[in-house]
Amino acid sequence: MWDQLEHAYGPATDVPDLLAQVRDPVSAPAAIGELNANVYHDGDAVHSAAPALLPALLDLAEDPTVTVRPAVVETLGDLAHAARTAEPADVDAAWPDAWTATVPRLLGLLADPDVEVRRMVTFPLAQALGHTVWPALRDRFDVEPDHAAKLGLIVATGHHADPAALDWLTGLLPDPEVRLAAAVGLRRLGIAPDVPSLLDAFTDVEVWADAWCVGSPRPSAVVWWLNRELGDDRAARRTLVAGLLDHPNADVRAGALWASPRLLDADLLPLIADRLADDEPENRRLAANLLARARAPFADDLALAARDVYLPAADAALTALALLGDERAVEPLRQRLSGPRLGLPVEPKSRPWSPPPLADVLIAMREHADALIPAVRARLENATTDQAERSAFRRVLTAWQAPLGK
DSSP states (O other), X not given: OGGGOEETTEEOTTHHHHHHHHTSTTTHHHHHHHHHHHHTTTSSOBOTHHHHHHHHHHHHHHOTTOTTHHHHHHHHHHHHHHHHHSOGGXXXXXXXXXXXXXXXXXXXXXXOSOHHHHHHHHHHHHTOTTSOOHHHHHHHHHHOOOHHHHHHHHHHHHHHTOGGGHHHHHHHTTOTTTHHHHHHHXXXXXXXXXXXXXXXXXXXXXXXXXXXXXXXXXXXXXXXXXXXXXXXXXXXXXXXXXHHTTOSSHHHHHHHHHTOGGGOOTTHHHHHHHGGGOSSHHHHHHHHHHHHHHTOSOHHHHHHHTTOSSHHHHHHHHHHHHHTTOGGGXXXXXXXXXXXXXXXXXXXXXXXXXXXXXXXXXXXXXXGHHHHHHHHHHIIIIIOOOHHHHHHHHHHHHHTTOOOOO
């Protein structure tokens, strides 16, 4: 059978062997990883092997002797997510019927003895749109002892956006331990979240690390997830970020910085500038990069931050200061140009929190070109053999309308 089916890398002839390896405690982690990579790949299609694979995956997920059951359930969730989000023409025609047969068995795993399985099974159930599963999620919530699993039940219910769940989700809002999850679910029902109440819910974000929707041990991932859930509600996202930038948890502050690039405005930028003195060095670096991208006029703060003992943060602050054309950037730039560590990226990066490239930084210092030309020429002529760097320096000298030298 498997030689007639395909996954992302061609004929699915390797699937039986991988399924057998998943049952071996030694080979199981690598085998389920390879199986996931083959059948799910990057989630842009559901190949013909996937529907045929579902019963075997469920058998593994239900077998208490299998050591990687949560990863098996996660693979089921990945495939269901792909089926929900891929172009319809890229989803194998056998998938809908196979998935319909899968959902009842997944509901049975809500009461599984393994808490890791219970935490993960709400991932594929959240993808079961068109199937009436939310009452089972609600009923399990009342008896579920694990906090992270309870959060997953609420979030999965929200994914179904069933108006019949409105009263239940609303009734959860007074509980600060689940308010965040309930508010996200209500938003999917068209009920705008109360951002101050969401901020209050960030008193204990560590528990979200074990919830399927976040899937990271870092509190910053919770901020990133919530920022994504708020989607097109820019005002709510901005209020959330502003309220979390001075959170006592350094990683929550990091999440707020990561979530802020497309929200920067005259009110938010001063709060970003305050992070130049953050206790966490990486937060200082990220704040300076954001100010550089915005060319925000905080020259005095940046001049001080350019002396940061954490060199990546100092690099970022110097970049932001130079982009303002500030004279105080001249001497540290000369030192970088003549020293062993340049500290400024040559190639541009597309991410909005990444620093601008070297050429843009130096071109912005046009008014101070006379003070920098000797160092640029010396590095171009004697100190660097990197062709990308040499090209950047030539571009700078051309923009400064300065002779290229020898």
